[in-house]
Amino acid sequence: xxxxxxxxxxxxxxxxxxxxxxxxxxxxxxxxxxxxxxxxxxxxxxxxxxxxxxxxxxxxxxxxxxxxxxxxxxxxxxxxxxxxxxxxxxxxxxxxxxxxxxxxxxxxxxxxxxxxxxxxxxxxxxxxxxxxxxxxxxxxxxxxxxxxxxxxxxxxxxxxxxxxxxxxxxxxxxxxxxxxxxxxxxxxxxxxxxxxxxxxxxxxxxxxxxxxxxxxxxxxxxxxxxxxxxxxxxxxxxxxxxxxxxxxxxxxxxxxxxxxxxxxxxxxxxxxx
Numbered sequence: 001x002x003x004x005x006x007x008x009x010x011x012x013x014x015x016x017x018x019x020x021x022x023x024x025x026x027x028x029x030x031x032x033x034x035x036x037x038x039x040x041x042x043x044x045x046x047x048x049x050x051x052x053x054x055x056x057x058x059x060x061x062x063x064x065x066x067x068x069x070x071x072x073x074x075x076x077x078x079x080x081x082x083x084x085x086x087x088x089x090x091x092x093x094x095x096x097x098x099x100x101x102x103x104x105x106x107x108x109x110x111x112x113x114x115x116x117x118x119x120x121x122x123x124x125x126x127x128x129x130x131x132x133x134x135x136x137x138x139x140x141x142x143x144x145x146x147x148x149x150x151x152x153x154x155x156x157x158x159x160x161x162x163x164x165x166x167x168x169x170x171x172x173x174x175x176x177x178x179x180x181x182x183x184x185x186x187x188x189x190x191x192x193x194x195x196x197x198x199x200x201x202x203x204x205x206x207x208x209x210x211x212x213x214x215x216x217x218x219x220x221x222x223x224x225x226x227x228x229x230x231x232x233x234x235x236x237x238x239x240x241x242x243x244x245x246x247x248x249x250x251x252x253x254x255x256x257x258x259x260x261x262x263x264x265x266x267x268x269x270x271x272x273x
Contacts, residue, residue, distance in 0.1 A: 017041040017084055017091040019071055019129050020098030022049045025148070025196055028214035029095060031057070032222045040064040041084045041091060043077070043098070043129075071098045071125030072117065081132030090136040093225060095146040096129040101163045103265040114266050115162040122166035127173065134186070141185035146225055147174040149192040151233055154242035158257055159265075167192075171231075178230060187228040191221050194238030210237045 016033045020026040022044035030040055040063065044050045047068040054064045065088060069080035084091065099122045104111040130145050137143035152160060153167035171190055178188035195208035196217045212220075217234055224232040233239030245253060 012089075013037055013039045014092040015039045015041060015088055015090075016093040016095065017043070017081070017133070018095045018097055019043040019069075019077070019125075022046045022053070025193065025214055025217060026095075026097045027053060028218035029097065029221060032215075032218040033093070034059070034063070036222065038093075039088065041067065041088055043067045043069050043071075043080050045070050071096075071129060072120040074124065074128045077125060077128045078132055081129065085132060085136060090140055091133060091143065093144045093146060094130060094133050094137075095148065095225075096126040097146075097148045098125060098129075099148065099166075101160075103159045104162045105159070105265065106161065108265075111162075111265065115165075118162040118166050119169070122163075123169050123173065126170060130177070134181075137186045138181065138184045143185070144187045144189055144225055144228065145174075145177065145181075146189045146191060147171075149174070149190055151192050151194045151238045151242045153192060155245050155253070158260060187230070189225050189229055190231045191224060192231075192233045192239070193217060193221075194233065194235055210235050210241075 014037070016030075016038045018026055018030055018033075018040070021030050021040075021042035023046075026042075026044070030042055034040055034057065040054075040059065042050055042054070042064065044066070045068065047066050050066045054066060057064075065084070067080040067083055069076045071077045100118055102114050102118060104114050106112070126147055133143070133145070137145070147170050149170040150163070150167040152164045153171045156164045171192070174188050174190040181188060193212075195211045197211050197213050212235055220234045221232075224234070233242070245256075248256065
């Protein structure tokens with residue numbers, strides 16, 4: 001639902017800060033913003049891969065800087081944000097994209113640790129990503145904080161308890177933050193991807209309707225962010241499907257999901273976003 005158009009300053013080119021930028025959605029978003037003339041502050045644990053990608057794109061240090069950080073480590077991601085402020089200035093867009101998606105079984109003790117790690121990355125890590133920039137953006141009176149959720153936030157899926165719960169928390173957190181920043185000039189945008197074709201999602205052992213390429217997703221997400229849209233499911237068809245599932249009575253929903261393959265658990269194969 002559109003709110004207001006976000007105004008970004010053009011001096012020296014606007015700056016976007018993206019976590020989880022070494023592959024998949026994060027890398028596609030980095031490429032899309034670069035095509036639009038943005039300078040890049042890219043955060044990933046795999047910095048060698050990130051530097052190699054930047055070189056293939058022909059980006060020099062004036063155009064792109066890479067910061068090594070683990071968003072699950074609060075001090076690590078906060079330090080990356082502070083380094084960006086010192087080196088490149090206040091970003092115009094901050095995209096908290098880094099996340100993990102691992103199946104879980106509550107009966108397995110080790111999977112409770114998986115849930116804790118999922119929340120540390122997908123939720124606390126998201127808030128810690130935004131933290132260094134909130135005061136500076138508010139003082140400037142412009143910018144966008146973007147939380148990458150998932151359509152899985154809308155209704156729980158068997159075997160996906162940690163992921164669905166964490167992404168539902170992303171939606172609620174961003175909604176709370178949006179209310180806090182109302183009138184500041186800083187927009188909060190929540191983007192919920194459906195199924196996006198990346199090397200990691202190709203591991204999934206269930207059907208993925210309305211599958212998008214990472215590049216198409218990035219184009220649509222870029223448009224939503226530039227428009228200051230508060231909440232957007234991409235593609236919209238997955239939003240309709242999820243909302244319809246939300247309306248199903250619990251007994252019917254449980255029957256619809258009966259027998260659906262579950263997400264790979266730790267020790268099988270894992271995926272990140």
